[in-house]
Amino acid sequence: MQITRVEATPKSGEGLRDVRGDVVRRRLQADYGITFSEVRSIVGFLISSDIDSSSISERADDLFADPIIEHSTLNQTFLESKDIFESTPDAVISVGFKPGVTDNPGKAALDGFRTIFPDASIDSDISTYITYAFYGVNGQATPEFIASKLYNNLIERAVVSDSEMCQQNNWPMIEYPEKPPQEFKQPAHIDLEIGDNELIDISETGLLALNLEEMKAIQSHYRDEAIQNSRRGVGIVENKPTDVELECLAQTWSEHCKHKIFASKIHHKDLETGEDSVVDSIFKTHIMKPTHDMQKEVDWLLSVFHDNSGVIAWDDEWSVCMKAETHNSPSALDPYGGAMTGIVGVNRDILGTGLGARPIANTDVFCFGPPDWQGEIPENLFHPSRVLRGVHSGVRVGGNESGIPTINGAIIFDERYLGKPLVYCGTVGLMPRKLPDGRESHIKTPSAGDVVYMVGGRVGYDGIHGATFSSLELTEESPSSAVQIGDPITQKKMIDMILEARDIGLITCITDNGAGGLSSSIGEMAEYTNGCKIDLAKVPLKQPGLSPWEILVSESQERMTVAVKPEDVDAFENLASLHEVEATAVAEFTSTGMFHVQYDDETVAYLPIEFLHDGVPQLELESEWNPPQHELFEAPINADHNNILLDLLARPNIASKETWVRQYDHEVIAQTAVKPFVGIERDGPGDAGVIAPIHGNPRGLVVSCGISPRYSDIDAGAMAAAAIDEAVRNAVCVGVDVNKIAGLDNFCWPDPIQSEKTPDGKFKLAQLVRANRELERICRAYRLPCVSGKDSMKNDYGKGADKISIPPTLLFSLFGDHPDVRNTATSDFKNPGDRIYLVGESMDELGASEVSFMLKERGQAKGIGGKVPSLDNPEKLFKSYHSLSSAINSGLVKTAHDCSEGGLGVALAEMCIGGRIGAKIDIDGTGKGTLWSRLWGESLGRIVIAVSPENETDFLKQMAGSTTTYLGTIENTQSLSITDGFDEIISADVSQMVQSWQSTLDMTGGEI
C-alpha cells in the first residue's frame, strides 16, 4: 500500500472566491476580533491504496478537484507552488483527523475512488485534511492561538507553521492517520467475592457507574446455585461474571437506560408545609398514571412509553409519533460531533418505532452559556460561542443531509450552561396505520427463530461507554472514545432501505442502536420472545481487534437492529445490497429466557433476561424542599421604558435567532405551511411549526415547544408548569385542535442524589418532585397526555467549590392535529385597522422574569425574587385556549402571538417587527398588577391577537367566558405606541426595534 497525496485549492479569477477561507476569516473576526486581509484554503486527500500515484494523477480532476473552479496537485503541497500561492503567508495551519475518527469526506472520496478504480484493493482508504493560509494578521494572535480555535484536539490534530517557518518554506504536513492496532482480549473473569470498597473500585475504574447496592445485586446473582448450574451447562465461568456480562449489566442498568432516579422511592419532606410523604416512582405516579387515565377516554393514543417513541392515530390512514432526546455530555466535549449524533440518533428512534416510521420533521432546542461570556471557561470545555457554532453546525449537517426539515426549536442562554450545554433534538415520524400485509404498523411482531440483523454502520472503538459516561459528571479526564461524529449519508441510505423493507412486510421487529449498543438493542427486543443468542464474531468491525465486550457495548452510530423471518432473509439481504447498505445476521431470537452471547463457539455472556431487565434494585432517596431565598425584584423609579424595550429585544434569550435557524432546511418534503420565521420580510418569530405532510392534502400537524429554566431559581414546579403552558400556547397560536394534542417531557437535571459531592442533593430532588407534581396537574387540566419522554440527570461540571450545576430544565414538546393548514395564524401584524386584543390576564408576577435578570445584572435591581408566574386555574385557561384555537382554525383570526420572555411589551414589539408596521396600544385594564408587571411581566396563559374589524363581533362571541381585553389597533405607521390610560409609556420606531432584535446573535462577521 502506498500513500498518495492530492490537494485541491480554489482558482482565482473574475467572480471566483475562496469561500472556505473567507468563512474562517469572518468567524475569527466575529468571535475573537482577529482580522486578516485574506485567508486561503486547501483541501487535502491522503489515499492509501495499491493504485499507483500516476494512475491517480490522471484522474485527479475527475474526483478530487473540480476542474472548472479548482487547481489540483499531486504528492506535494500547494504552498510550494509560487504561481498559485504567490506571496508568503504569515501563518499556515493544517487540520486533520485523529486515527479512527469518522472522516465523512474521506468515506465519500473512497466511494468515488471505487467508482473510478473498481479494482482498488479492499483495504484502500482515504483520509482528508484542510489547510488554511493566513495573510495580513492584525492583532496579537499567535498561530497556536488561532489553531486552537480551528480544531478540537479530542478528535483532530493540527500542524502549524508560523511566519518564520513560512519564510523558510517549512510547511505543515498532515500525515496519513494510521490506526493503532487493537489488541484482542479474551473475556476476563471478574471476581466479585471482595469487600465493598473493592466493589466500588471496580465500578469506578471501569467507568461502570454502578453503585454499591447494584454491585452487590450482581454479586449475589453469581452466588445462586441454580445460576451456577445453568452456566456450567454452556461452559461459561460459573461463579463470577465475565467482563462482557459486567459491561452489559452496567449499560442496561445505567441511569441513562433505566431511569433509576425517576423510578426510585423518594422520602419527600416539605419544610414549608410540613408534608412528610413517600413517592414510589415519580415516573409511574406523575407521568405514566395520568397518561394511562387519559388513554381510557380517547381512541387515538396507540402506543405510549414502551416503544422508541409515542404513537398517536392521526387519521384513519396515518399515525404520527414523536421523540426528543438529549446529547449533552458529548456536545460539551465535541459540540459538532456530539450534536450531530444527537439529531441522527433521535431520527433512528423514529425509524425504530413500531415496524418503522419515516422521520418527517426535526426540532432542536439548545441551552448555552452567554454567547458574549467574558469570564473563565472550565478546563477542557469551550467558549459558549464556539459551542453554539459547533452544535448548530452538527445539527444542521445531520438534519439537512438526512432530508428532514427542522421546523421548530429554541435557543436559551444562562451562564450555568457553561459547564454543560443542553442539546435537545426531537423528531416527528409518520407511518401508515396498516401495512400492505394487514399488520398494524405500531405493533412489533417478533417470534422465536427470527433472524436478527445489524444494519447500517460498522462497530468501532468510538462510542464505547457513552451510556455510562453520560451517567457521570463531566471532569477533565472524560474519555474521548465517548465522542463520535455522525455519518448522515450512511444513515439516509439505511432509512431508505428500511422503509422499503417495512412496506414489503420483511420486518418483524426493529429498534435502534443507541446507548449501550447491541447489548441494549438486542437485549430489549429479546424481551418480546424471552431470549436471544448472539454471535459477536459475526459483527462487522471498523477495525480488527475489538474485544467481545467492546463489540457488545460500542455505541458506534448509524446502526439499526432488525428482525426478519428466516424465509425473508434473501429478500432482505438483496434489498440491502441494492441500497449499498451493510446488513449482517448477528443473532436469533429464542424463547430460552436467556441473553446468550457467544464469540464463535465460546459463550461469553449468559444472563437471564429477567435479571438483565428487572434485576436492578430500586433506589431509595431523600428529598427536602426549603424554598430558596432571593432579594426581591423592585422596579427602579423613573425608568425609560423605551430603552428597556430596545434592551430586552437585544437580550440573547429574546433576540432573533434567524441567522442560525435559516441555515436549517425547514422546507424539504414540501409540507411546511408555518415556517420558523414569518411576516412580510419573513423574519418575524414563528410560534409553532405547522406541516401538511400528505402531498395535496391540507390536513396538518402542529409542533411546538416550551422551556423556561430560570423559573427554577424560585420554584422548579413553576418552571415545569410554564414550559407546558408555553408549548400549549404556541400551538394554540397556530390553531391546533386542542382535543388532540400529545406531549413529550424531557428533563435535564443536576445530580439530585445527596452525597459528599452533591451536598444539596435533597433540595435538587425536591425540585424534581415539585416539577413532576406540576406536570401532572397541568397535563390533567389540559387533557394533554405525555406519550414519551427522557431524563438526563447528571448535568454538572466538576466537583467541590468549582462545581457548576445547570438550572433544572424541562423541555416540553407538543405535537397535535390541525384540521386545515389554510386556517392558521402567524405573529406578524397584517393590516392597518385590525383590532388587537389580549387573551388572558397579567398578574403581579415579575419573579425570575427576563427584565428582572437584566436589571439585576446591571445593578439596577437588587434581585430577581418575587412571585414567579404560576397557573392557578388551568381548567379555565384551557377553555379559553379551546375558544381561541377554534377561532383560528375556523379562519376568523389570522394573527396571534404568545407572551413569553419580556411579556406583553416584547410580544407587541415582535408583532410590529414581523409586519413592519406600527400599532397603538393601551395596556390599561389588562390585569390588576403594576405597570411593570402588565408591561414586562411574564404571566402565563396570555396571547395577543389581531382581528379584522368585520370579524371582531364573531371573535368576541367565540371568546365569551374568557378574559379578553381590547388593546388597540394596527396603525399605518412605523411606530409602536403604548400608553397606560393617559400615560405615554413607549413610542418606539419599528426600524430601531428590528435593529435591536436582530443584531445580538447575528455573529456572521459582517458583510459578505
Added chain:
Amino acid sequence: MYIPKVAVLFGFGINCDHETAAVFEMVGGNSTRVHLNSFISGADDLANYDILAVPGGFSFGDHLGSGRLMGNRMRFSLRDELTKFIQADKPIIGICNGFQVLVKTGLLPGPDGNEPDFIQRASLTLNDSGRYEDRWVTLEFNQDSNCIWTKGMTRIDCPVRHGEGKYVMPDRESLTQLSANNQITVRYIDPNSNDDVDNNQVLPFPISPNGSMMNIAGICDKTGLVFGLMPHPEAIYAQWLHPDFTRGTAPQTESEIDWEGQGLQIFRNAIEYTISKNA
C-alpha cells in the same frame, strides 16, 4: 390519453424524491421512485420511462463538491442509457442537488450538438455567503428560451435550500454564448424591479442568494429538454406553502386546482409535452 411515466431517482442521500414524485402525479404523470442502482444493475431500464427527474438532496453528503460523486456514477455507469434517453427527445429535470448532478455529468449546459459528450463545462460552487440557507427568492423566466419545462412561465416565488448554488463558468465567452443561445432559462430577480435588469451585475445578497454569475438560477441544454435549477419549484406546489399565505397575499394561479401554487406548472409542461409527443 397517454399517461407519461416519470422516473424519480433516489438513493445515496437524495431526499426530495417523495415530493418530486408527488407533483408529477398531481399533473397527470405516473411517477416511480427508482433507486439509481436499479438502472445501473439493469434491474430497471431508463428506456421504460418518458421523463427523468433528479431531485434535490445531499447525494454523498456534497463531499468533494455537490453532485460530483452521483454525477460520476451516472457518467461512468449510465452513459449509453442517458444518451439514448436524450436522443429520444425525452425531458430531464434536475432540481437543486439534481441540477448539480446534471452539471457535473456534463449534461448541462451540454455540448453544441444533440449528442451528450459528458464533459463538464460549468460548476455550482459554495455560496458567496459561505452558508447553507433556506430562504425564498423571486425567479424570472426567459421568454426566449426553448426550454419545454418553462413554457409560458414569467415570475414565481420559490425557496432555495442550498450551500453550493453559485453558478460559474471558466470564462466570460462561455457565459456570453450561453446567454446568446437563450440557455439561461431562469434568473434571480428583485421582486420590486421591472424586467429591465443588467444581468452582468451580480444582484446583492439575498436577492441573489449565492452570487451566481449573471444571476443564473437555472439553465437548459441546447435542445430545451434538459433543464436544471437550484430553487425548488416542487416546494410551492400549493399556495399554503407560500410564506405570504397567512397574510392573504400568496400568488394565485389560474389552475382548475383551486389551491395550486406557482411551481406546479413546470411539471405540467413536461407532462403535456410528453402527451402531445405521444398523441
